[in-house]
Structure formats: structure tokens, C-alpha cells
Amino acid sequence: MLGVSRREFLLGTAGAGAAFLGGGLIARQANAANFTLPITSLDHTLLPETVTRNMMGFGAGGPPPVLRMKQGKPFVVDVINNLKEPTSVHWHGLRLSNAMDGVPYLTQMPIEAGETFRYTITAPDAGTFWYHPHCNTLEQMARGMTGILVVEDQEDPGFDQDIPLNIRDFRLGGDGQFIDFYKPRLAARGGTLGTVSTVNWKTDETHDLPAGSLVRLRLAVTDVTRVGTYDLTGFDTGKGAAQLIALDSNPLPAPQAPENILLAPGQRADIALRVPDTEGQEVLLTLQTAKGPRLLAKFRSVGTSLNRDLKELRPLTPNPVPEADLANAEVLEFVFGWSPGGDAPKPSFCGTLGYTFWSINRVAWEGDSPDPVDPLAVMKQGKSYILRLRNETQNDHPIHLHGLSFRLLRSNKRELPPLVTDTALLQSKETMDVALVADNPGNWAFHCHVIEHQKTGLTGYLRVEA
Template identity: 70%
Template sequence: MPGISRREVLLGGAAALAAAATGAVAASRANAVDLTLRASMLRHSILPGTTTEGMMSFHADGPPPVLRLPQGKPFSIDVVNELEEATIVHWHGLRIANAMDGVPYLTQAPIAPGNSFRYTLAAPDAGTYWYHPHCNTLEQMARGLTGVLVVEDEEDPGFDRDLPLNIRDFRLGSDGQFIELFKPRNAARGGTLGTVGTVNWEVAPTYDLAAGSLVRLRLAVTDVTRVGTYDLEGGTALVIALDANPLAQPIAPKGIVMAPGQRADIALRVPDSAGDIVSLSLRTPQGPRLLARFRPLGASIRRRLDELKPLRPNPIPQADLANAETIDFIFGWSPGGDAPAPSICGTLGYTFWSINRVAGQSDIPGPGEPLAVLKQGRSYVLRLRNETPNDHPIHLHGMSFRLLRSDKRKVAPLVTDTALLLSKETMEVALVADNPGDWAFHCHVIEHQRTGLSGYLRVEA
């Protein structure tokens, strides 16, 4: 065997040191976090001249921040619980690994006060999403813990500005303080509406936008209850995506029906003149309620909507309808009405609703049997039947589905994660069970979810 020179030994030592350094860098990167969110209490002004006590946020001085994630790349978020109660965070609409979905006991233990949890999200789909707690859900969301999440398009569509709009109510009295967050009578019906409508925690804010520019408005309804119809008036605008998925044919931004959990992306061409104000409003029995205004500013830059690149479809698999199995789900009253089991995540103290005649017991260890067991890679048609006189936005975690048909109305073949099921309506939706795990399946009127209208689907590999 040839001898080894001193130079080779030194080079070997250098290589070993380099390897060690590389390993240290890799370990350092593995332990790195992209963002830290701290759930905490705060005081904040919502109504003019008042300061609301007992609010909650992931930001020390105001509403939860807009999170921006790269499409298809891992992004780590540390959630630190500085509240005096347990919490957890769900990333609404993201098709991510089950362990990162943020549902108590179904995917992880609740985050106890003073503790933290690291979520690593690799979102395959671009678009507008949002995030919120799934523990003591009604109280924490009602007090402010709802934020907008954006997965950036890999290819820039060409907007001059991207403006997320967190649309939600608060239940406040005239003194600016919280009133009772829900009423049992309303929870057994359509839900308890808020008293103060806000956009990004402001009442009827005005946004200055460059005249003649192209702006992407990202509307996210993060409310706990309200099903509403929204109109954008002024300028030239088109709805280009719903629930994060691009529309093959954009539509006018008039009469946009959105329930809690749903989103709409609007491409707005801002008017050229400072006097031409664009407004976003909510239809109410008393007439339109102004939510936000958009005011042209400066000399027009004279952009055109046709300069925008079309949004690319998200990589969501198409169901094989010819070979799909149909599974029925009935959304109705609770057959029993027993008090819910105690939970570290709290209860509302009532059981009013059920899926397939079973009232869901949310947020407890051992959450019972799944509503259905799906095989990974198989196609399914879910037949959703609403026996009640109330509307229910039905949300499925971890997967997206396509609307097929309804017995009450014509539905567009939209891809979504939250479908609004109207009173007494039966709707069929299709999906490919492409994401293994136990996935929460519930109404996103939070009073309904927390009083029985919840369960989960299991996807087995």
C-alpha cells in the first residue's frame, strides 16, 4: 500500500473540517425558523374614541400579520402561546402534511400556555388563504385571532400592488367593549352576527392607490358567522379567483356570495381620476354597508387589465367520475342534545347539530370514529345533504374538491375547500383522496361547529 503524505493528511483534515462545517450549517438551517407568531392579549381601538379590552392577536400592536409563503417550498413558523389558555393554529385551505394541520388531538396536542409549536408548511397551491385557532375556537377567533395567508404565485401576474382585506365582524357594544360572543338561541339557528363590521380591523377604511394602476384585492372572510353578498363598485374589475383557485372565465365583482372561510381575488384597474372612488360594500336588509373605499392618487399610470398574465391553475388532481365511489353526508339537528364532553379547548355547553346523526365532539382526546374512510389515490363523490333551514359553509381540511351539481341551483365547477350548502340543499362534490391522514370536516359557522356539526374523514394509504 503506498504511503500517505503529510500533505494528504492535512488535506484530509481540511476535508473533515469542511464536512463538519457543512454539517453544522445544515443543522443550523434545519433548526432555522422563517417566522415567529406570538398569540397574546392586547388593547386596541376598533370604534373611534374607544379602546377595546381583551382582544387577541398574533401581533403586539394590531391585527394578525399577513403571512406570505413561497409556493411549493417549505416555510417554518413557530407559534408561541402567550395566552393564559391553550391554543393551536390551523392553516385554512392549505393542502399540507396532516401533522401540520393544527387540529387538537386529531393532528397534535393543543399548545399549552407558555409553550410553542413549529409548523413547517409546504403549500403546493398559490392563492389566498387564512389562518386561525382551532382550540377555544369561537372565543379566540371572535377576539381577533384570524389572519390572511398568501401563497405567492411562482410567476408574477404583473400587479402594481397586492392588498389583502381581512373581512370580519366584532361583537362590541357602543362603548367599544365585547358583549356576549354568542347566544344559544342563535347558535341553534343561523349563528350570532357581529355588531361592528371591519376590514383589517378598521371600520370603513380608505386605501390610497396609484391612479390607473392594477391592484390585486384579496378578500378573505374570516368571520365566525356571517354569510354575505359583496359588491365592488367603480373602476374596472374582475373576480379572477375564488377560494385560491383561478377562474377559467373571470366574472364581474357584483353579488359575490361568501361565507365564513371563503375568499375572492379581484383584479382592479384603479380609475384615472382622484374623484372616482371605488367602494366595497356588503348587502344588508337596511341597504349597502360600506366596508372599504379605494381612492386614486396622483397622475394615472394608465395600466390595462389585459396586461396581466393569467393565473396558473393549481396542481389539484381531477377526480375520475366514472369510477368514483359516492359517500353520503347528512347535516342536521342533534339526535340527542347531551352536553358536550369537557375539553382543554373549552365548549359552548350545548349540542345542537350533527353529521350523519352523530353530534361531533370537537377537541377531545380520542375523537371517535371517522365519518368515512377513503383510500389514498381513489376518486370520490361526496353527496352533501342539508336537512336544516339554515345555511352551512362546509369546510374540508387537507384536500380540495370540485363542485358538481345541486338540486336547488346551477353551480359552476369551482375548485374549493369550503362549499356553501344552502338551506334544504343537496350538493355533490368530487375529489381525489390524495392526502393521507385524519382530516377535519365541519361547518365554518363556528357556533355550529362547536355544537356538533363537525367530524373527520380518514384517508388511508
């Protein structure tokens, strides 16, 4: 268990993070944030001619803002909690300082109603990331608190436009109002799907783009449940057409066709699109469903063609993620399965669903509290590890590790590409080996990103000790 001294430390650092620094105009200017991010309740139109009430969002109103920062440059965000409940912000996929990771009690105290917390972030990696709460996680995310974060490459790849696509469902009834965010019997299985699919909080997302231009599409699946397969169709076949160039913020070894892109909650995909030359031609982003493709977004060419070619783009630079020494790596095993007992989780300042269905290594997360369970494993800083991830259930589990990136090695069910990622989709009965270097000290949350699974036991953390 974590001791009192750690709680006192967290209380102290949380207070320091929450405080605005003053001392005169010069001091205030010197300590100004790059971005102020209020968290508010709001009403917003998601379905035509209907206002959905009691949403939660980042920013001044409407869809959460896209945050942009430069690779390797410090970025300061002041988060202002205007809700009537506690919250926090996690920066999904970033390898950042542990104190800035946004996990209540593990890295900071919750941001209480009316408080401000300052996050100072330096991202070593470029790519597409996102941000969301880690307190009262299911309800706050389900009501709208998911936004995209872009870390721009140090060297401009040469796109004409950059379009983030926040892909997520909402659970709405026919009147456009929220219905129950989950059903217990589904939480104990694959999870409870949303009823309305949106991109950037729209059901009819459409972009008019200069014909023949080069556009970077940044897909981020910020949904709480849905594992889906996505396709881009309708583009011309000449001059490079369209290519999948990155997954989970990391460049692919070689571009791929933008089809059958399997993405789970938390995962991202970057597509380089050459907009068609013909004015009015539409490129479609769709989700595969049992009833056929579901249209998510349109990209329509307008004007005279710029006549660009994908070959003009600079290749994305690989992120500086250290390569594990596989010959000397220690193997750590993790079993993702059902809970061995049915005990209710502890009451939590950050909310609980009231059920315990899942576990990691037969230990169910007891709930967010000042004294969480012991770490699932302790790793030595700088040492290489192979994490053996075994899914003993029939359900998919996108397993996300905070603060560290890992490389996919092998699976007992399928051939894996040699991708670097922070979120690995474990399919039914799949065992997967991934490799990492424990290069970032701290306590790092390790959990399923189907939020119902996370909040009903399928959570833990790994400790990296200096």
C-alpha cells in the first residue's frame, strides 16, 4: 500500500499545480499558460433540431478544442474545473513526466470543483494523441469530455491541411437526451455501445478541400467502448491516392492502403490523402457494420486542382522510443480475465460503477483511492522487458499503458506488424508479447480502455523505479 508520506506529497504537489503564480504583472506574464482549458457543463446540438442537455466538455462551449504543441517544446495548460464534481486530465499516449499524467491519487489529487490545475507537458514524440478525464471516467467521457491533442513534427512533412477527426459515439434516446451510459450485463461482456456515431460532435461531418491538395487526416477513436474497422474510399488511384502513414502516433515502416483499419478505444490512425482533382468528388470515411458501411465523414474536392502528389511529402521521422534488448529482457506475465470474487469496489471520490467483473493477474482494481493496491510489477529504470499479455476471456480488451511505449512482437492468433504503440488490442483468447525499455520512472496506470471494463476491475499500474 502507498504510505501517508506519498499522500502528503501528492497533496502538496497538487496544491502547487493548482495555484496560479502571481506577484505582479511581469511574474504573471512569465508564468502564463500556453492554453487555458476550462471544463464545463453545456447543452449542444448533436442530432438535427435537438439540443442534448447536460453534456460535459472542454473549452468555452461546443466540441473540445484541438490542442497543438511542438515536439520537444514545453507546453503549459491550465485546466479550470467548472463542474460540480472532481475531475482530472490524462494525456493519452504521451510519454511525459509522471506528475503530469492525470491519474487521481496515483499521480495527483483530483481537481475539485472550482479548482485549477497546471499541467506542464514536454512531448518527446510527434503524432496524434488525445486527452480525457481519469476521474468519474465513464460518465464524464460519455457526456463529451474527449479531445484531440496534436504534437507537431519538428520538420514539416508538407501537407496543405491537417484535419483531426474525433470519432466517438453518444448514448442518446430518440429525443436526443442521454440514456443509461452502460448496462451491467454488457459491462461484464464486451461493453455497452453508443447509439449515435459522431465525428467532431457531428453526425454529418463534411470538409470542402482544395482539389488536388494533400491533407493529413488524424483519426482518434475516443469512444468508451466501440472496437471498429474503418475504410477510406472514393479517392483517385493516381498520384499516390491515399495512404495510412501512422498508427498510435508512430510512423508505419511502410505506407499501407487506408482500408480495414482496425481501431479500438484509445487508438489513432493518420492518413495522407490526395484530394481528387474533379470538383465535387467525395472521399468517404466509413465504419464497417453488420448492416454495411456507416458513413462518418465526407471530404469534398472544390476548385481548380493544385495537382500535388503524395511523393512530395517528407517521410515522417520515427519517434525516439528506445529499442528493447530482447536477448536480455525480463519477461513479465499479465492475465486479463474475470474477477475471482464479486466484491463491490471501494467507495471512491472519483466514482464507481458499483460492480467488480474484471481483474489483472486475478486482482481487481478496488477503485480510485489514496491507497490503491500494490503495483502489478516493479521494473528497473533503463532495463528491457517483454510483457506477455494473455486474454483468457471471449471479449476484446484494448490494453493501454501510460507513460511508456512498447513494440508489438508476436501473437498466438495472428501476424503482428512491428509497430510501436501505447494501446494494444487483445482479441478473444489472444496472447501477445510486447517489448519496452522502462525508461520513464513513476507509477503508470495499466488498464483496458473499454471504460466499463476499466471501472469494474480491469485496471492496475506498473512501477518504474530509478
